[in-house]
Amino acid sequence: MLQLQLKNNKIRLIVCGGDGAVLLANGGNVLIMDKSTGYRPLKGLDNRQVIQIACGDHHSLALTNDGQVLVWGENSHGQLGLRKDHPGSPSAQHVQSLSGIPLAQISAGGDHSFVLSLSGVVFGWGKNSAGQLGLGDTTDRHVPTAVNSLNRKKTVSISCGAEHTATLSKGGTVFTFGSGGCGQLGHNSFRDEHHPRVVAELWGSEVSQVTCGRHHTLVSIASSKLIYSFGCWIQGKLGNGKMIKKFVPFPYLLHTECNQEYAIEKLVAGENNSFALFFKELGNESAMSKPNLSRGIVTLNERMIDRWVSERDSWVTIKREITKMFSSAACLNGSFLKARELNCIQPEIPLICVSQVVKVVEQMLRSLNPNPVGEESLRLYILLPELIRHLQKQRRTELTEALASKALQLDPDAHKVLEKYWSKLPDDWLKNLVKLFRKASAELIGQISCGKMNQDIQHLEKFLKILQMIYQVCCSANRDIPNRDFIIHEISDLLDTVRTKAIVNSRTIKILFKFPFAADTASKWRMFRYLRDEWIQSIHVIYNDNTNMLRINRESLLTDTLEYLRQNIHSFFHRLEVTFIGENGRDMRGLSAEFFSLLSQSLLKWEKKVLEVHESSLVCLSHISHTSNRDFYYLGVICGMALYNHHYINIGFPLALFKKLLQQSPTLNDLEELSPVEARSLKSLLEEDEDEVVDMLFLDFTVKGQELIPNGNQIPVTRANRQKYVDLYVDFVFNKSVNSQFEHFSEGFFKGCPFDAWSMFHPEELQELLHGSPEYKWKELQQCASYEKCSASDELIKNFWTVFSELSEENKRKFLIFLYGTDRVPVGGFSKRSLKILLSDCPDAEDRLPEAQTCFGKFILPKYSDINTLRDKLIHAISFCEVFGRE
Incomplete structure (x- = not known):
């Protein structure tokens, strides 16, 4: 025996x-x-406070109070968890892949290792020849790997033998796996187990401890003061007085004195021996001296925060604690395992503390592992935003950028886990997360707009990528976070400066284009136009001829248009210009606007019946089979041309059409928009509680004589299959019944609008872009008017607006057609369109009608002597004048 000094x-x-x-x-x-040496300090553990140690055959582990796992020894089977080609180390090495995971326990077997997190997740690595890692195979692992089959088992402790492993779950359930050749798994066999398996003989016993020896296992049950043993019989290490193998748990009879006065404190199983450590029951004097044999990593608590706030300790002590807490991803993670709010880290902490927190968090962010081995470390990406958002602007932006960079470095699987965490956040946390990255994006966009941008513009893209991930989570998880919470209003200011700072802002717009959720409809429309014009300019450099002149008769407008398109001479990349044969006027957008307005009316009256009007007044592609598919193609071409040339089609297409163009699936709500009675019947079917009522409807899997599934006319609709019936019904209406028609329509649409940036819009926005805004705010038209050779206070102008306000809704729309060539309201309202009223002070004013320069939004108003003359002339002009163009 060696006595150590x-x-x-x-x-x-x-x-x-x-x-x-x-x-x-x-x-x-x-x-x-x-x-050889007696004892010596271990290299690599200087200034580290170790709280747990574990030894295997030829390797060891240590856990520090800031959550780091350090290993040393041989690495023949990957038992150090460093990497496959690591040769081993005589000094302590950090297992970086476990960074950020708050650990509760470490354990070492013969040539394998395990750790257990505070929330019960188990990680193993090393030798796996007998399945001792519990991963379902016998392949060695060289890095920590989560034992997924133990997820949700609420594991509270783990122990390793030479080639087997045992875990204990909350509630007392024991799982064993690995080598069973000596019966050490307790499964009534000598077979190896590659997955964790419950020890059935102990089921319901509420085991309090489990520990593994080299080839045997011990468990204790505190309530009954029993110790069970199973496994190798050599040298009587099972304690049952018999030299036989036991492959099921066998109770060890304790000394009578132990049963009455003592409680089992700790079991120890070695290679060829077993020990049980007893302490007197609580209430006895000796129980007061029982040592604390288990210590955990440092975690934040109310007492610690109270000391910081009250500054009862010295600043040196506070600084040391802050550094320890916030520089360790594991400690910070372990501090907030439950969904507690981070109120303890808010501005009531002294400013000097906040400064120190920022400093150490910044260091910790830089050291985060981009390839974590388990889900638990990703909780930091939930906690850190809550911490960062309370900081001052400059530091907040810097740390937000660092956090975004680290989050984007995560692999795809980690991103999925992070998105799962986000989807389960409380609404206020999720909104705060959106606000943090939206605010950081807005600040950078503001700097760009003001010409103060000194940082890399790629920072903006990082923020927007994180926002995009959150946005997609909200959409897929149906979270109640409205789209407007993601909109960055500073984008509109940026677009206002695009001409003065073209180079920088052009780059920014191209970045913003990839994240359409961040802009409102009007801003996206402006971006679309800017990028389209830039694209046209680049095309113009290659193709000098950019003239697309369409000459048509008003009387045969649709026929002439189709004939022109069939000639295949139109360059869809360039702008369209229209000339009405026999009329003067140059198309500066006014004539082409009128062209699409008139063409819309012709399409609705087309004898080919490509469109059909539903009870809701919405217009759909006709399902009539004998209509030529080529007709649907040209309908799509015309609609695409209108969008590309920034004009409107006055056809009330349903939202479902735009969803399909954007490759989204229409729903029952879309059917309700199109056919309210039909949709309400289906909704009533889904809401019916009685089987008998559903059966009495005598429905089968057909729609209008068409089978939804094979032999659908023989399959009745029941409560069990009604959802399938409704889904197939909706699919039939919007897809199967018009599949060929839509394919040709969409082909034409892509042809007519070759610049596919329109895919940035939501279906509702695309509908508005093609059809115009549904809101006619007439007061806004007056507010956005400007005046030439007159003013808003003139009697004539007051009379005009009085007459205009008295017009019927129909006549007000006729005025829009008279003035702009279309009655559609632009995206963003009348404020997005020019209206200039010009006074014409001619001597024969009473004999003249008002005129319009449609291309420029200019309304020429003669100086009428009274309001009645003005009223008569205006109504006559908007009702009977068909020629609007003036150069």
Whole structure:
């Protein structure tokens, strides 16, 4: 027996392995003991406070109070968890892949290792020849790997043998896996188990401890003061007095004195021996001296925060604690395992504390592992935004950028986990997350608009990528976070400066284009136009001829248009210009606007019946089979040309059509928009509670004589299959019944609008872009008017607006056609369209009608002597004048 002179080191734990023993002193120092040198400090653990140690055959583990796992020894089977080609190390090495995971326990087997997180997640690595890692195979692992089959088992402790492993779950359930050749798994067999398997003989016993020896296993049940053993019988290590193998748990009869006065505190299983440590029951004097044999990592608590706020401790002590807490991803993670609010880290902490927090969090962010081995470390990406959002603007932006960079470095699987976490956040946390990255984006866009942008513009793209991930989560999880919460209003200011700072802003617009959720409809429309014009300019450099002149008769407008398109001479990349044969006027957008307005009316009256009007007054592609598919193609071409040339088609297409163009699936709500009675019947079917009522409807899987599924006319609709019936019904209406028609329409649409940036719009926005805004705010038209050779206070102008306000809704729309060539309201309202009223002070004013320069939104108003003359002339002009163009 060797007596060690440990001087001032008070040893609180000793563990033994194949290469010697490891000692843990009260101060967290680790000492290595071997036959040749006695004992020595371990290199690599300087200034680290170790709280747990574990030894395998030829390797060891240590857990520090800031959550780091350090390993040393041999790495023949990957038992160090560093990497496949690592040769092993005599000094302590950090297992970086476990960074950020708050650990509760470490354990070492023969040539394998395990750790357990505070929330019960189990990670194993190393030798797996007998399935001792519980991963369903016998392949060694060289990095920590989560044992997914133990998820949700609420594991509270873990122990490793030479080639087997045992875990204990909350509630007392024991799982074992790995080598079973000596019966050490307790499954009534000597077979190996590659997955964790419940020890059935102990089911319902509420086991309190489990520990593994080299080839045997011990468990204790505190309530009954029983110890069970199973496994190898050599040298009587099972404690049952018999030299036989036991492959099921067998109770060990304790001494009578132990049963009456003592409680089982700890089981220890070695290679060829077993020990049980007892303490007197609570209430006895000796129980007061029972040591705390398990210590955990440092976590934030109310007492610690209270000391910081009250500044009861010295700043040196506070700084040390802050550094320890916030520089460790594991400690910070472990502090908020439950969904607690981070109120304890808000501005009531002294400013000097906040400054220190920022400093150490910044360091911690830089050290985050981009490839974490488990889901738990990703909780930091939930916690850190809550911390960062309370900081001052400059530091908040810097840390937000660092956080975004780290989040974007995560692999796809980690992104999926992070998105799952986001989808389950409380609404206020999720809104705060959106607000943090939206605000950071807005600040950078504001700097760009003001010409103060000194940072890399790619920072903006990082923020927007994170926002996009959150936006997609909200959409897929149906979270109640409205689209407007993602909109960055500063984008509109940026677009206002696009001409003065063209180079920088052009780059920014191209970035924003990839994140359409961040802009409102009007801003997206402006971006679309800007990028389209830039694209046309680049095309013009290649093709000098950019003239697309369409000459048509008003009387045969649709026929002439189709004949022109069939000639295949139109360059869809360039702007369209229209000339009405026999009329003067140059198309500066006014004539082409009128052209599409008139063409819309012709399409609705087309004898080919490509369109059909529903009860809701909405217009759909006709399902009539004998209509030529080429007709649907040209309908699509015309609609695409209108969008590309920034004009409107006055046809009330349903939202479902635009969803399909954007490759989204129409729903029952879309059917309700199109056919309210039909949709309400289907909704009533889904809401019916009685089987008999559903059966009495005598429905089968057909729609208008068409089978929804094979033999659908023989399959009745029941409560069990009614959802399938409704889904197939909606699919039939919007897809199957018009599949060929829509394919040709969409082909034509893509042809007519070759610049596919329109895909940035939501279906509702695309509908508005093609059809115009549904809101006619007439007061806004007056507010946005400007005047030439007159003013708003003139009697004539007052009379005009009085007459205009008295017009019927129909006549007001006729005025829009008279003035602009279309009665459609632009996206963003009348404020997005020019209206200039010009006074014509001619001597024969009473004999003249008002005129319009449609291309420029200019209304020429003669100086009428009274309001009645003005009224008569205006109504006559808008009702009977068909020629609007003036150069």
